[in-house]
Amino acid sequence: MAVRRIDQDHTRFRQIVRSKIKQNLRKFVSSGELIGKQGDKVVSIPMPQIQLPRFRYGENQNGGVGQGEGEPGQPAPGQDGDGQGQAGEEPGKHALEVEVPLEDLAKILGEELELPSIEPRGNKQIRTDAGRYTGIRRSGPQSLRHWKRTFREALKRQIASGTYDPANPRVVPIREDMRFRSLQTRQSPQASAAVIYMMDVSGSMGREQKEVVRIEAFWIDAWLRHQYKNLEVSYIVHDAAAHVVDQHTFFHLRESGGTKISSAYELCLQLMRDKYPASEWNVYPFHFSDGDNWSSRDTEHCVQLLRDSVLPACNQFCYGQVKSAYGSGQFKKDLDEAFRGDEKVVTSDIQDRDGILPSIKSFLGKGR
């Protein structure tokens, strides 16, 4: 079928959406509004600004006319229940929402932050097999024609157009009915990556700090998923002791207590040994904390763990320090000091939501 006109307009529309997202990436990132709307592979983005403006009335300002039961003074029937309170003020009640594949978002993020592509390690690179003749297509050389399919198509066409006569079942294929075998290529196992998020959930990490971590993790996920076909994510929370938890718990758990970072690193190491051996996995441990640790002895232990065991088995170790009212921020200084000049350790300071993008850039900007 020829290229349809609507496809051009549709593509153009998608382009405009894309450029709008690009322009407003910072806003989208720091507001965090994308995350709540995440589907499986697509994200629904509210975009009222894309519609053409017009001189028009606000909605339902003076009410309107309806049909149905109800006495004066009673609520008008048929409200969706969301019509309470402030609704009349918002012009964007029917705001246009556009669905954007996560993949595209990752690309936009990559373009905006100028992130380099990651070079996977391990020997399980993408390999394309020669493939087998298992597919069917409409054109091809005569030597590959598929007689059975061709005649089936011809029969379908004749029945549909009413020229098939059961008494005289002659089926004559025409050009459009022809079917040919085609080569299906298969892709072999590809590079896979594991992300291990660790977060300090001690009393000093408040809701806002966790939200920052949540947003950052979302975008890191999006980017790594874009780079690796197969991505596994694990979550570890720690205060004085560490636990492996699911995603929901990770972002919503509220605990108090002391902070012993080494507990998390030990658990992380255990995960890496059990599930993600370096020979097959690209491992990315991320640790978020407000920078307070129990004691300097524990910090020393952490450094040792990292240097001896974690770093050799992972692509890159990232530490993000979220600013909180209580954290001293000492841990980052200690790490920086211990690993000065080591490219495998990246640390960054996240002051607030606006700091998320620069932090992502410093984590993923190395292409490791």
Added chain:
Amino acid sequence: MASCRRSSPSSARVGENVANLTPELALLRDETRDLAKRYGLDFYEVIFELVDHDELNMVASYGGFPTRYPHWRFGMEYEQLSKSYAWGLSKIYELVVNNDPCYAYLMRSNAITEQKLVMAHVYGHCDFFKNNAWFGQTSRKMMDVLANHGARVRRYMDRHGVEQVEDFLDVVTSLDNLIDPYSPFVVRDEGKPRDPDASREVRKIAAKDYMDRFINPPEFLERQKRQLQQDEQQSRRFPARPARDVLKFLLDHAPVELWQQDILAMVREEAYYFAPQGMTKIMNEGWAVYWHSKLMTQHLVEASEVVHYCDTHSGTLATRPGQINPYKLGVELFRDIEHRWDTGKFGDRYQACDDPEIRRRWNEPTRLGRKRIFDVRRIYNDVTFVDEFVTPEFAEDQKMFVYGRNPQTGQLEVVDRDYTKVKSQLLDALTNFGNPIIRVVDGNHHNRGELYLVHDWNGADLQFDQAQLTLAGLQKLWGRPVHLETREGGKGRLLSFDGKEATTKEITATTGAAALAFGKGKAPDA
């Protein structure tokens, strides 16, 4: 058939299969058409095309014209239609284009009962297009006109760049509701051009001396003088009278390039083509429902299809409580009219009767109902239709009410069931098909070439953020600062955009209002 195809490349583009009804559907079409004709419906030839849902969504995104100029908003429309179809939220049943011949689309996946219903419905629309007076000035070759527009816009895109043309289209499209939908039917007094030689003296009618006192009495002279002064004043204005057709004003006076002017003219032409459909939504749908219901229930529905038909039909007529469904309101009005004129419920005697009980039971076998509804479909539009035929009895039977927002609770509440209020609210919503009326009052504001618009405020406020953005677009077009005078909750506001900065000022709404009043006195709106 061949000539149709040639005159309308669009139909060939919809799918490879043109006029591709199955033999069964073709038979049904002929049956439906003959039935419709027998009832007195009168239409141009209707060409049905069988399309799948994707093609239908595509055609619908272009407003029924697959050959329209390229613009991303059609792509946006398409995405939304496709999504909502995929999610099962909505499905387009019928799409019919006011053209000669009429084009109508049937969705391939519809059951045969639905196809019958759609065909009958379409013949109703086509009769309405051809006979309703408000469509009298629309081009019946719009398929070709729009294909032509498409070709021209594409050429401009090739020559001046896609983005430039697109930006301009964005601006113009966002202004395309600023037209004067009545102007095709009346000659607007645009004011005479200034005649430098015109005498400033009051001219007397020639008369003998002794008759002069009677032929040129002082009142007459006074009136002449005032007229002269007014003409004088007006001729200094630009435009001479407030221009409701803002697009035309821009077309005539905005400093744009030729290709831009051409695009402006195209968009304006399309706006005028679509305007009657906005003006007669209730009537048009009501008429189509009336006829599909009549043809289906009296003739076309087989016994086995009754349930399916009822399901589909009631889906069309369902009123979400608290909203007006034009299909429902329209068909109920037509049926009410037919009933009233069948039973003599009209005329002075009936109107003069104020006993509700007698009015209810009124029954004189006048049998004029059918004739009356055919007349009504010819000369009314939604505003006059509702104004004349929504009676107290009708409003009560239909359980109509006015709702509003309770400022305390923020909830929408039933405010009133009084029929005059219902009607006036309904008429407000239908006036200018729900768009604000905005006029150009001054094209040389402050004698600095600035553009001054006045919104004819009637109780509802504009969306200010939208208005500011629209002004910004208008400013690009006009080149000089632009102003819009409106009100917010009754208080005067002046929105301005000077090319860099958008401002909102409080003003006392007098200047513009005075200008408007003066404009209205001279050229009343229909």
